[in-house]
Amino acid sequence: MSADKSALVLELGARYVRCGISGERAPRCVTRWEAGDMLLKPLSAADWRQYLYPKLRALCFELLLVNPTRRRFVVCEDLLLPRVFRETLLSILFDVLKASAVTLVPSMLAVLYATANHTALVVDCGWAETRLLPVFKGIPLPYLYETVPAGSRNCCEQIRKELNTAQDQPMDGSKIALPVSEAMAEDILERACFAQQKDPLPNVVDAKFQAHDNNVLQVPGSLRTGAVEQLLLGDESTDGTSIVDGIVQVLKKAPLDVRAAMLENLLFVGGTAMIPGLAQRIVAEVRESLHHDNEFASATAAVDRAQLVQTYFPRNVLAWELAPS
Structure with missing residues (x-):
């Protein structure tokens, strides 16, 4: 054309x-x-x-x-x-x-056109919130639509808070001259942060981050992984609700014959889903949460099959x- x-x-x-x-x-x-x-x-x-x-x-x-x-x-x-x-x-x-x-x-x-699937639990991880919509055999189920007030903005706020309250530390003769802005925090989240898996790395090294004003920021290893944890576990900035909680709530409200299909086809999209390791960690947390939920006691096999939908394009x-x- x-x-x-x-x-x-x-x-x-x-x-x-x-x-x-x-x-x-x-x-x-x-x-x-x-x-x-x-x-x-x-x-x-x-x-x-x-x-x-x-x-x-x-x-x-x-x-x-x-x-x-x-x-x-x-x-x-x-x-x-x-x-x-x-x-x-x-x-x-x-x-x-x-x-x-x-x-x-x-x-x-x-987003479903990107896969060979007509069934998926679409998890759109965005800036201000995460939206969840089950689609079963090509038909969306809007009565199960759910939102979670957790997104990249929460991570950026934590990055700004920790870096701005930390004492200035010389790094290669430079110091943090200006407060960390929201745009800079977003850049740090994209380039330096990742989600730990269920078996976490023992020692995450600090990152030297080149800011736009040529100053060098020292991003602690604890912050590189900790900034993402609130998306997985929830805190006061997300009203105590996490993305994992949102997925579990959608699955509980879904009809019994739809739950297994949703678990086997978790489709993560959006800019926040690009954080390395985030989607894989969420799936692991969902499995663990459902294994401890009496409502899913008889669906252990389906819970064990929870997995990501593979895509051939960037999720964002x-x-x-x-x-x-």
């Missing part, structure tokens, strides 16, 4: 927007936006228009370098976006950017890659 006839594909996350042309192997650009934080407060259509219009215009004309007029759009979105947000988005695409057609695709369903762009065009 020629580029001029291909659809423009947008995947709207809480922290990032991924945009590109359908048929290409990867998004052309991934850019930050603040929609996730803005969704925490009620906004009018005028407020959303004031924010969305310059963002969408910049995506098309400055980043993708295409004229959106008479082009088709495919938008991968959250199932529970507010109606005012969705209506404002469509109004801008049709009335201002003159799109010929817009297809709205739930991102948690689009899975919805974009498989968006229909």
Whole structure:
């Protein structure tokens, strides 16, 4: 299909927007936006228009370098976006950017195209929260939809707190001159942190981290693994709920004939799922939790078969890659 006839594909996350042309192997650009934080407060259509219009215009004309007029759009979105947000988005695409057609695709369903499966428990680990949606034989089960207030933001807050309260320590003649920002904490989470497995490494070495201002940060080994633990065990920043708890709750609410299929097909997507070892550790924690749950005492074999769905694309762009065009 020629580029001029291909659809423009947008995947709207809480922290990032991924945009590109359908048929290409990867998004052309991934850019930050603040929609996730803005969704925490009620906004009018005028407020959303004031924010969305310059963002969408910049995506098309400055980043993708295409004229959106008479082009088709495919938008991968959250199932529970507010109606005012969705209506404002469509109004801008049709009335201002003159799109010929817009297809709205739930991102948690689009990711299944990346696998040979039609059944999975989709676990979307994002910036502000983790969303869970069972899909059985191609049919989503929205009455089992669950959210957990645990995501990368919680990890970044812990990284900032520990590094900013630690005493400045000289490292190669440099010191931390400025407080660790949220963006820097996110960079540390991506490049230096990982999830310990059930048999943890005895000694995790400290990491020397080159900041953008050329200062060198000393990231303790305990922080490299500890920043991720709250996603697995829960703490006050996640209201005491972890991703493991969310998965267990969904499984308990699911019909008996669906539980085994969900356990055998755990599909992790989203930027937070890219943290090394996180998905594998969550599966191990789910197994252990269910083995100690009387409700699953007769389903030991199914619990032992709990496993990840293998994907052939990065977990953070899975919805974009498989968006229909």
